[in-house]
Amino acid sequence: xxxxxxxxxxxxxxxxxxxxxxxxxxxxxxxxxxxxxxxxxxxxxxxxxxxxxxxxxxxxxxxxxxxxxxxxxxxxxxxxxxxxxxxxxxxxxxxxxxxxxxxxxxxxxxxxxxxxxxxxxxxxxxxxxxxxxxxxxxxxxxxxxxxxxxxxxxxxxxxxxxxxxxxxxxxxxxxxxxxxxxxxxxxxxxxxxxxxxxxxxxxxxxxxxxxxxxxxxxxxxxxxxxxxxxxxxxxxxxxxxxxxxxxxxxxxxxxxxxxxxxxxxxxxxxxxxxxxxxxxxxxxxxxxxxxxxxxxxxxxxxxxxxxxxxxxxxxxxxxxxxxxxxxxxxxxxxxxxxxxxxxxxxxxxxxxxxxxxxxxxxxxxxxxxxxxxxxxxxxxxxxxxxxxxxxxxxxxxxxxxxxxxxxxxxxxxxxxxxxxxxxxxxxxxxxxxxxxxxxxxxxxxxxxxxxxxxxxxxxxxxxxxxxxxxxx
Amino acid sequence: xxxxxxxxxxxxxxxxxxxxxxxxxxxxxxxxxxxxxxxxxxxxxxxxxxxxxxxxxxxxxxxxxxxxxxxxxxxxxxxxxxxxxxxxxxxxxxxxxxxxxxxxxxxxxxxxxxxxxxxxxxxxxxxxxxxxxxxxxxxxxxxxxxxxxxxxxxxxxxxxxxxxxxxxxxxxxxxxxxxxxxxxxxxxxxxxxxxxxxxxxxxxxxxxxxxxxxxxxxxxxxxxxxxxxxxxxxxxxxxxxxxxxx
Numbered sequence: 243x244x245x246x247x248x249x250x251x252x253x254x255x256x257x258x259x260x261x262x263x264x265x266x267x268x269x270x271x272x273x274x275x276x277x278x279x280x281x282x283x284x285x286x287x288x289x290x291x292x293x294x295x296x297x298x299x300x301x302x303x304x305x306x307x308x309x310x311x312x313x314x315x316x317x318x319x320x321x322x323x324x325x326x327x328x329x330x331x332x333x334x335x336x337x338x339x340x341x342x343x344x345x346x347x348x349x350x351x352x353x354x355x356x357x358x359x360x361x362x363x364x365x366x367x368x369x370x371x372x373x374x375x376x377x378x379x380x381x382x383x384x385x386x387x388x389x390x391x392x393x394x395x396x397x398x399x400x401x402x403x404x405x406x407x408x409x410x411x412x413x414x415x416x417x418x419x420x421x422x423x424x425x426x427x428x429x430x431x432x433x434x435x436x437x438x439x440x441x442x443x444x445x446x447x448x449x450x451x452x453x454x455x456x457x458x459x460x461x462x463x464x465x466x467x468x469x470x471x472x473x474x475x476x477x478x479x480x481x482x483x484x485x486x487x488x489x490x491x492x493x494x495x496x497x498x499x500x501x502x503x504x505x506x507x508x509x510x511x512x513x514x515x516x517x518x519x520x521x522x523x524x525x526x527x528x529x530x531x532x533x534x535x536x537x538x539x540x541x542x543x544x545x546x547x548x549x550x551x552x553x554x555x556x557x558x559x560x561x562x563x564x565x566x567x568x569x570x571x572x573x574x575x576x577x578x579x580x581x582x583x584x585x586x587x588x589x590x591x592x593x594x595x596x597x598x599x600x601x602x603x604x605x606x607x608x609x610x611x612x613x614x615x616x617x618x619x620x621x622x623x624x625x626x627x628x629x630x631x632x633x634x635x636x637x638x639x640x641x642x643x644x645x646x647x648x649x650x651x652x653x654x655x656x657x658x659x660x661x662x663x664x665x666x667x668x669x670x671x672x673x674x675x676x677x678x679x680x681x682x683x684x685x686x687x688x689x690x691x692x693x694x695x696x697x698x699x700x701x702x703x704x705x706x707x708x709x710x711x712x713x714x
Numbered sequence: 715x716x717x718x719x720x721x722x723x724x725x726x727x728x729x730x731x732x733x734x735x736x737x738x739x740x741x742x743x744x745x746x747x748x749x750x751x752x753x754x755x756x757x758x759x760x761x762x763x764x765x766x767x768x769x770x771x772x773x774x775x776x777x778x779x780x781x782x783x784x785x786x787x788x789x790x791x792x793x794x795x796x797x798x799x800x801x802x803x804x805x806x807x808x809x810x811x812x813x814x815x816x817x818x819x820x821x822x823x824x825x826x827x828x829x830x831x832x833x834x835x836x837x838x839x840x841x842x843x844x845x846x847x848x849x850x851x852x853x854x855x856x857x858x859x860x861x862x863x864x865x866x867x868x869x870x871x872x873x874x875x876x877x878x879x880x881x882x883x884x885x886x887x888x889x890x891x892x893x894x895x896x897x898x899x900x901x902x903x904x905x906x907x908x909x910x911x912x913x914x915x916x917x918x919x920x921x922x923x924x925x926x927x928x929x930x931x932x933x934x935x936x937x938x939x940x941x942x943x944x945x946x947x948x949x950x951x952x953x954x955x956x957x958x959x960x
Binding site for chain 2: 311333371375378379402423424427482484499500504508516526
């Protein structure tokens, strides 16, 4: 018993079926479906558990179901590992215990948590973070090693926790949504805007929506190029790092020409966009993309023909397709394991999902190149469709009461989902964010198993997961 | 190997040679000019500002660049053209009050001591205390082949033990408060504190969050504030160069 919904579709809370927990558990087999959101919303003194899920691969169908839970529920993690973090989060936020969960450790809380220990005298610990050697965000990694070999990597986050969900509930604003995860600014702003627009029944004009999608793909290209440079840097291939670094500048400077900010902050507003793309800027985007493509092609060819580069990337830090499906990985990292998941499919049935196989650092390196080329084509098609005027007038935002909406965007990392639930007065009751990193951090831990510590930086960069998107 | 050598041309000649006089694209939202004589006291700008950056009324109307996230909402909502963002990007100050402006910022003054101690080599440790990764990426971009901050002897180093100062981004979360303090204590004297971005300077968009712990800034004196959301690499480099008296 479940309700089929569309991406960005507002439904009445009362229309969402209330099933028994047992039935839900039966449906949540990872071989058949994949969980998008799984969270508790306190309603009328009772805890209502919502679950949004979708088919396993290349599907555009989305379902929602709910049930009431009390102080505890029977953990689903033993039969579907992808839920392990969702259940831990519910325990941390509401003290509703998932009974039978293999390891209920903190998600974002820090209070004197003891890391996993090993009794083996040969095993030693290596602690990294929260302050890292490079200019990156804060998080803690704990390696259990036998000489150079990693037996286990534990990822413990929460250092960046700013209470973003709570703030969005009290004072929702697009500026706040943009600032939750700065490298996915457009994706976050777009998902927020889609959710709020759907709840207040605001229609966005065609041109504005196209401009938003162009910005989303530009963001993807910019970050992917930056990451290619980061991977080159981490294997000490300096020319790659330098070339990709300056190539990324071309893309983000074009973003600045569109909206005045290199990351696209201030571009998206509720009910449209603040800045137009006229023919002059359109032509600039096209010529910039041609130049970028030329440079990336040349650099990628050099790297792919260089044996010392390939020996560091190939067969390093592998996630098998079986593991990727089991732990519910999403986005670019999953596509690098040949799993066909892409949230752009929800909005466009004909969208072609590209994958690279292998699941090693090289596949995650190469999928970026493949996606840069794909995004370039998408932007070129979108630019041809640009016509008319954008609507700069502001519409009144009035959220529908007792409603539920799930908005999903394919950010450059993967599937980003925002679920908004409103109360009887039309105020936001719960604002729930699921960043793609939430699914993928375990993938990083698994990829490093039996690898070398010295390969960790390049593996970490190949995933490039978000700390603040996870910590919120 | 020859393919790699051929790629060298892709990165050369792209450095910004005259970094002090370089300008940013005209659409960039930088220093805002306030024509307070036109203000009708309608308070629309204050109501829409997500970070309460606009202060004072009438003649005294000014903007706090330590809070401003340069979203441009106030400029759009104002019907009397009082607030206008310019593309001027040099948004640094050694004093917190120095960031409250009507359209002019005092130039950053260096001291003999700082010039003598750090002028030729200035190594920094970066700590992200709840930052959203955009200021962090811009700090990283300062060292790329376009902006090339390294040519001035300014670099980010891997350990606080190697550093002359600390660069803080993010609103300083409770969970990062201790790590930040520890990192600062690990730097040897004399040491500099630089705050980059609206979040670090005032809490920015997260100023009302309950998950912050900004005690660090009460305990220690900040030497340089660099505004932006995120701060542009040219803003960062110019502010540091001025601070060093270069």
